[in-house]
Structures are given as structure tokens and as C-alpha cells.
Amino acid sequence: MEGEAQVYSPLPPGLEGRLGVEGHAVSRATRFTEAYLRNCVQRQTRLDVQKVLTHKALILDYSRPKKDRTRRSSKKAKGLNARQKRMMKVYQIRPEHQRYDLFLPLNALWTQYIRELCGGLRHSSPQFVQQKLVKADFHGAIISVVRSKCPAYVGITGILIQEFKQVFKIITKEDKTKVIPKRNSVFSVEIDGFVSHIYGNKLEMRASERSAKKFKVKGTIDL
Structure with missing residues (x-):
């Protein structure tokens, strides 16, 4: 040592x-x-x-700032459920607003929407237009009931103002609202002279769900 x-x-x-x-x-x-x-x-x-x-020691590396624990975590706002929507009458249209002429601008917007969706109806094949219409949103379309198990619905024509899972709600030129069930009904839609028949049994779902669904080619449905 x-x-x-x-x-x-x-x-x-x-x-x-x-x-x-x-x-x-x-x-x-x-x-x-x-x-x-x-x-x-x-x-x-x-x-x-x-x-x-x-x-003291010198820290040359980055140090993450401490979190402020006093700040409360913001909770995501929840939407209304079906019962609350019914109580607040979200889907009800006031009687003074149930006029056919008030929904004509909506029909013009829907026609333009379908033209852009199909890339021009004049140069599209009927099968192509049919596939697009099945997945399309029909709010604003002028539809007619051509066949139904209930004869009272046949011949009703109007602008579709509300679509639910099971029914169509349309307003006629006489300013009357009609609720048409989709099941066992056939509807016709006319755009620029092109008439397409749509089976309501295939539309028994919400419009948002229908846009992402893959439809299989099946035969016609006898009523």
C-alpha cells in the first residue's frame, strides 16, 4: 500500500x-x-x-414536463338515445312544415346527388344504376308505390322526407304525409326519364347501414 x-x-x-x-x-x-x-x-x-x-449535475437530455393532475379529464359527450329522441319529438315534422312545395329544393339536390353518384345516367347501364340506387340515400327522391300486399298503398306518390328502418315517410302533392312500410312493397324511382323498381324488402335497414352493405344478386320477390 x-x-x-x-x-x-x-x-x-x-x-x-x-x-x-x-x-x-x-x-x-x-x-x-x-x-x-x-x-x-x-x-x-x-x-x-x-x-x-x-x-449540481447538468442534465443535457430532454425532460418531459410533469402532468397537471389538478386538471379534470374531459368526458366525451354522449348522444341522445332512442327514448330521449321520441320524448323530444326529434323526428316529428310540424304541421305547418308539411307542405309539398317546401321539399322541392330537397328533390333538386337529390337529383343532382344521383347524377354525380351514377356518373351521368345517360351513359350508365341499368344494372349499374340499380346497384348504386340500392345503396343510395333516398331523402328527397320522388317515389311511387307500384306493388304492395296492401292495395291501399298502391299508387301513392310523393317526396321522401324521412326514412326509417322499416318504413318510408313521404309527402304527396296534396300536402299529406303517408307512412309506407318497406316490407312487401315495390317502389319506383324516376330520374331523367330512367325508371327503376326497388324492392322494399332489400331496404329494411337504415340508410347509413345500407351504404356499406354488400348486396347479393337474387331473383325477384313475389308479393
Whole structure:
């Protein structure tokens, strides 16, 4: 231990010059560290390098800020359920608004929508138009009941103002609203002289669900 202490002890003053030794390795490392921090760190942080090295460690990496736990987590607002919608009469149209002429602009928008959906009806094949109509939204379309198990519905024509899972609600030119069940009914839709027959049994779902459904080619449905 005594010999090891003598080996690692500092050299006597004046002996470094005679031996050609530049100085102790620790002093060189200290000078290098201070110069590096002065050139690289002090320009950005404007800190006292000597004070930082003496009193505390310098963190050169990014530290994520702490979360504010006092802030309350915002809950996502829930929509109305079916019972609340019925109580608030969301789907009911006021009697003063049940006028045929008020829905004519909606019919014009629907006609333009179908033209863009089918890419122009004049140059489209009947099969292509039929496939597009089955998945289309019919709000604003002028539809007619051509066949039904209930003879009272046959011949009713009007603008579709509301579509539900099981029924169509249309308004006629006489400003009367009619509720037509989809099941066991055949409807006709006319756009630019093109007449298409649609079976209500295939439409027994909401319009949003129908747009993503894949329909299989089946035969006609006898009524």
C-alpha cells in the first residue's frame, strides 16, 4: 500500500519541467471539461459553468414536463338515445312544415346527388344504376308505390322526407304525409326519364347501414 501511494502521489514542484511532464492527468481533464462546457453549453443556457460543476449535475437530455393532475379529464359527450329522441319529438315534422312545395329544393339536390353518384345516367347501364340506387340515400327522391300486399298503398306518390328502418315517410302533392312500410312493397324511382323498381324488402335497414352493405344478386320477390 505504501508503494502504491508513492506511485500515485503528485510530483514535487520543479520536477515536472526536468522530466518533461506536462502535468497531472486530472488537471488536464478538468481544463478540457470546463472549456467544452464553456463553448457548447454556456452559449445556449447562459449558466455559470463553474457553479454548475460544483453544486449540481447538468442534465443535457430532454425532460418531459410533469402532468397537471389538478386538471379534470374531459368526458366525451354522449348522444341522445332512442327514448330521449321520441320524448323530444326529434323526428316529428310540424304541421305547418308539411307542405309539398317546401321539399322541392330537397328533390333538386337529390337529383343532382344521383347524377354525380351514377356518373351521368345517360351513359350508365341499368344494372349499374340499380346497384348504386340500392345503396343510395333516398331523402328527397320522388317515389311511387307500384306493388304492395296492401292495395291501399298502391299508387301513392310523393317526396321522401324521412326514412326509417322499416318504413318510408313521404309527402304527396296534396300536402299529406303517408307512412309506407318497406316490407312487401315495390317502389319506383324516376330520374331523367330512367325508371327503376326497388324492392322494399332489400331496404329494411337504415340508410347509413345500407351504404356499406354488400348486396347479393337474387331473383325477384313475389308479393
